[in-house]
Amino acid sequence: MLLVKDSMTREIVTLSPDETAGTALALCRERRIRHLPVLEEGRLIGIVSDRDLRSSTSALGDPARATALQEILVEDVMAGDVVAALPDDPIEQAANTMRERRIGCLPVVEDDELVGIITTSDVMDALVYLVGANEPGSRMEIAVPDRPGSLAGAAGVFGMCGINIVSAAMGPTREPADAGKPRERIVVFRVDTIDTAEVVGYLDEAGYPVLWPPKP
Amino acid sequence: MAAQALSGRAVIVHDLALENYGFGGDHPFNPLRVRLALELCEALGLLEDYPLVSPGPATDEDLTTVHTLTYVRMVQKAGRSLSTLSDLLDYGLGTPDNPIFPDMHEACARVVGGVLAACRLVMAGEVDHAMCISGGLHHALRSKASGFCVYNDAGVAISRLKEEHPGIRIVYVDTDAHHGDGVQWMFYSDPDVLTVSMHESGRYLFPGTGGVDEKGRNGGVGYSVNVPLEPFTDDESWISCFEAVVPEVLRAFGPDLILSQNGCDGHILDPLTHLSATTRLYEHVPQRMHDLAHELCSGRWVATGGGGYDIWRVVPRAWTVLWAAVSHQHLPEKVPEDWLSNWGEKSPVELPPLMRDAPEDYPQGPPSAKIAERNLRTIQEVVEKVLPSIQ
Numbered sequence: 068m069l070l071v072k073d074s075m076t077r078e079i080v081t082l083s084p085d086e087t088a089g090t091a092l093a094l095c096r097e098r099r100i101r102h103l104p105v106l107e108e109g110r111l112i113g114i115v116s117d118r119d120l121r122s123s124t125s126a127l128g129d130p131a132r133a134t135a136l137q138e139i140l141v142e143d144v145m146a147g148d149v150v151a152a153l154p155d156d157p158i159e160q161a162a163n164t165m166r167e168r169r170i171g172c173l174p175v176v177e178d179d180e181l182v183g184i185i186t187t188s189d190v191m192d193a194l195v196y197l198v199g200a201n202e203p204g205s206r207m208e209i210a211v212p213d214r215p216g217s218l219a220g221a222a223g224v225f226g227m228c229g230i231n232i233v234s235a236a237m238g239p240t241r242e243p244a245d246a247g248k249p250r251e252r253i254v255v256f257r258v259d260t261i262d263t264a265e266v267v268g269y270l271d272e273a274g275y276p277v278l279w280p281p282k283p
Numbered sequence: 284m285a286a287q288a289l290s291g292r293a294v295i296v297h298d299l300a301l302e303n304y305g306f307g308g309d310h311p312f313n314p315l316r317v318r319l320a321l322e323l324c325e326a327l328g329l330l331e332d333y334p335l336v337s338p339g340p341a342t343d344e345d346l347t348t349v350h351t352l353t354y355v356r357m358v359q360k361a362g363r364s365l366s367t368l369s370d371l372l373d374y375g376l377g378t379p380d381n382p383i384f385p386d387m388h389e390a391c392a393r394v395v396g397g398v399l400a401a402c403r404l405v406m407a408g409e410v411d412h413a414m415c416i417s418g419g420l421h422h423a424l425r426s427k428a429s430g431f432c433v434y435n436d437a438g439v440a441i442s443r444l445k446e447e448h449p450g451i452r453i454v455y456v457d458t459d460a461h462h463g464d465g466v467q468w469m470f471y472s473d474p475d476v477l478t479v480s481m482h483e484s485g486r487y488l489f490p491g492t493g494g495v496d497e498k499g500r501n502g503g504v505g506y507s508v509n510v511p512l513e514p515f516t517d518d519e520s521w522i523s524c525f526e527a528v529v530p531e532v533l534r535a536f537g538p539d540l541i542l543s544q545n546g547c548d549g550h551i552l553d554p555l556t557h558l559s560a561t562t563r564l565y566e567h568v569p570q571r572m573h574d575l576a577h578e579l580c581s582g583r584w585v586a587t588g589g590g591g592y593d594i595w596r597v598v599p600r601a602w603t604v605l606w607a608a609v610s611h612q613h614l615p616e617k618v619p620e621d622w623l624s625n626w627g628e629k630s631p632v633e634l635p636p637l638m639r640d641a642p643e644d645y646p647q648g649p650p651s652a653k654i655a656e657r658n659l660r661t662i663q664e665v666v667e668k669v670l671p672s673i674q
Contacts, residue, residue: 203422203429203464203490229379231372260380261422261430261461261489262311262555280487280514280557 071161072154074193075175075183081106082115084142089133091141092120102172104181105145111174111181113145120144151176152185162190199234204257208279209270213240213250221275225258228266233257244276253278292411292582293610295330296401297321298337301417303390306382311555312431316594317417319626320602326622327603329612338400338415340392341439345399348442349435349469354426355388358433362387375428391433394418398436401585402444406451406540411582412573414609416602419544419589421463422490430461430489436587437542438469441476444540454479454538456529458568459546459589460556462493462509466544472503477536477673479529481521483549483558484511495661498669505672508532510665513657514557515648518564520655521549525568527662528670530575535673538580543572546589547601551645555592559648561640565601569608584609595630600638614638 082091082103091103095117105113123144124135152161152173161173165187175183195201211217218237225232234257240250260266267277297317305314324330346355357374360366361383371377384390394417401413421437422430441453454477455470457463463480470476485491499507510528512521533541547565549558569586576584586609591598600618607614618636627634635644 200491203424203492205489206486206491231378257491259375259378259429262380263489264554265379 069158069193069197070154071152071156071158071175071185072183074158074189075154075185076189077183079104079181079184081181082141083107084112084140084145086141087137088120088123088139088141088144089136091115092117092136095120102184102186104149104174104184105141106181110179111149111151111176113142113147114149114172114174115141115145116171119146149174153177154182158185158190158193161185165190197234198236198255199257202233202257202259204233204259205261205263206279207256207258207263207267207277209254209256209275209277210244210251211254211275212243212248213252217252217275218254220273221254221270222256224269224273224275225256225266228269230266231259233259293333294336294401294404294410294413295333295606295610296338296397296404296413296415297335297417298393298397300390300393301338301397301415303386304394304417305384305390306431307384310382311592313594314417316591316598317588319594319599320416322625323599323603323618323622324606326619327615329603329606329610333610336400336404338393338397340389341395341399341434342392345395345439345443346392346434348446349425349438350423351426358391358428359388362389374426375424376433380431381428381433387433391420394420395434395436395439398585398587399440399443401587402440402540402542403447405583405585406444406448412576412584412586412609414586414606416588416605418587419459419546420465421457421459421544421546421589422461422465424465424468429465431590432465435465435469437466437544440585441466441470441542445475448539451475451539452537453477453540453542454533454536455542455544456533456572457481457544457546457589458525458549458564459544460549460553460558461488461546461590462490462511463544464490464492467493467497467507467509470503471499471507472501474499474502474506474674477506477508477532477538479508479510479532481510481512481525481528483514483516483556487514488556495664495668498672505669505674506536508665508669511661512558513654515559515651515654516549516658517559517648517651517654518561518567520651520658521558521560521564522567523655524658524662525571528665529571531666532670532673533575533579535670540580540583540585541572541576542585542587543569544587544589545569545602545605546591547597548590548592550591550593550597550601551648552593552597553591555590559645561642561645562600562604562638563640566604566608566614566639569605573608595626595632596635600635604638
């Protein structure tokens with residue numbers, strides 16, 4: 068779970084460097100995609116986005132635009148210095164690369180061969196599945212002390228109540244709400260119950276204050 | 284079913300067997316709420332011309348229009364204690380939300396049968412409107428019990444009507460405090476079934492879904508309408524959101540039948556949610572569903588119950604108000620003495636003397652202008668993003 072190969076798209080639409088910008092843009096529209104890897108003899112040599120293609124010519128509405136699009140070649144507008152991911156890279160690494168470089172996708176390459184492509188929307192999908200947002204559940208935020216056993220303790224309260232945990236995500240440490248206590252971490256649980264009243268009481272009692280949903 | 288017993292243009296479908304649907308102990312979903320509501324209707328004389336019509340249970344064939352056969356078999360085994368907890372948990376059964384109880388399949392199938400019978404009576408033209416107050420189990424999924432719901436009565440009824448009346452267009456309007464997820468997912472790609480759900484935002488409340496962007500899939504895009512409301516939304520804001528979306532959506536769609544889920548757990552006293560409605564909302568919504576049914580589909584309207592967990596002060600009054608709208612009867616002002624004296628001693632809380640809440644009965648929550656403004660933004664999003672795709 069959570070590797071690039073689990074979330075990437077394997078059916079890839081590619082271009083060759085000598086195709087025109089017009090053809091490439093038509094492909095983007097037709098297949099509803101924004102990024103096209105460019106291959107030469109099976110080797111990845113560049114990547115082009117719909118934005119690169121559109122901004123390569125005069126503005127939309129200009130009569131000269133259609134002609135221009137037929138004259139510009141993919142190799143003229145593609146980005147040649149391609150950052151790629153490996154299928155076994157953790158997805159957070161791919162996400163961080165895209166974030167740092169402000170790019171919307173990474174081709175996935177294994178043994179010099181293009182095997183997939185991962186985009187920001189694939190990362191979004193992974194996030195939705197990771198936090199269980201596609202399954203019914205109640206979302207709860209709980210503060211736990213930054214100490215060994217805290218997460219197990221909070222999770223155990225759900226277990227004691229017979230409530231299944233659909234997902235759990237723990238964040239970085241922060242200043243404790245009460246000075247003098249250890250630093251704390253926020254855990255976001257998604258739990259399979261419609262009725263959280265009882266478990267909220269037990270969690271508060273056990274020293275794991277429930278921050279969300281907020282109390283009236 | 285005794286057709287000659289049906290008088291007037293409305294019918295109430297109910298049988299004591301439907302009150303077997305409950306999870307026992309101090310579980311919040313307590314069938315006593317149905318008993319309290321019906322006895323309040325009776326004490327007010329609202330059932331005098333309306334004998335209860337007793338439904339048969341839904342068959343396995345009915346249930347498998349939306350549920351898998353393996354799930355139905357598991358519920359059947361669960362009710363006879365023939366399965367292990369580990370197997371049950373795969374189907375959402377045996378949890379604190381959906382504990383197993385004896386003969387649970389029979390009880391659940393009865394509820395589905397009730398809503399199905401109500402729909403068939405309306406579609407056959409025997410009555411204009413019908414109510415089955417035990418129905419409204421909108422969280423049940425294809426192969427999983429969820430949120431107190433085992434079988435999805437509305438899902439089964441809609442699927443069956445689609446078979447029996449080819450080409451029928453049905454609108455499902457859900458004003459329970461929780462998102463009507465089960466029904467939505469069952470018809471998510473179906474442009475002949477429009478689901479509308481107004482509920483407390485999933486950021487705060489189970490099942491966590493029901494955002495504006497959930498608007499249907501493939502051919503069904505535009506046919507799932509969601510209005511997530513802010514916590515502490517009051518009557519005023521809720522009603523104006525309802526008015527901004529529901530009539531226009533229903534008119535654009537043009538239904539042949541309206542099926543409404545009338546959960547009353549958005550009431551300020553409800554222990555499971557964080558909304559701030561009063562009986563004013565629960566009087567307004569059925570009245571409007573009634574009017575829209577007459578305007579759009581010759582009056583064909585079926586109303587079910589749903590959530591509602593303040594079973595003493597809220598549910599009996601809210602569903603009596605609903606029945607008054609379904610049966611075109613005047614709603615008396617006072618809660619009758621004999622109902623109060625019958626139940627007053629058993630109730631852990633003081634029972635309200637009037638059928639309608641007075642606004643000053645309840646403490647003011649957070650500033651309502653801010654909440655109303657946020658809801659207004661949600662409405663604008665619905666109107667811009669979802670409405671244009673409905674045909």
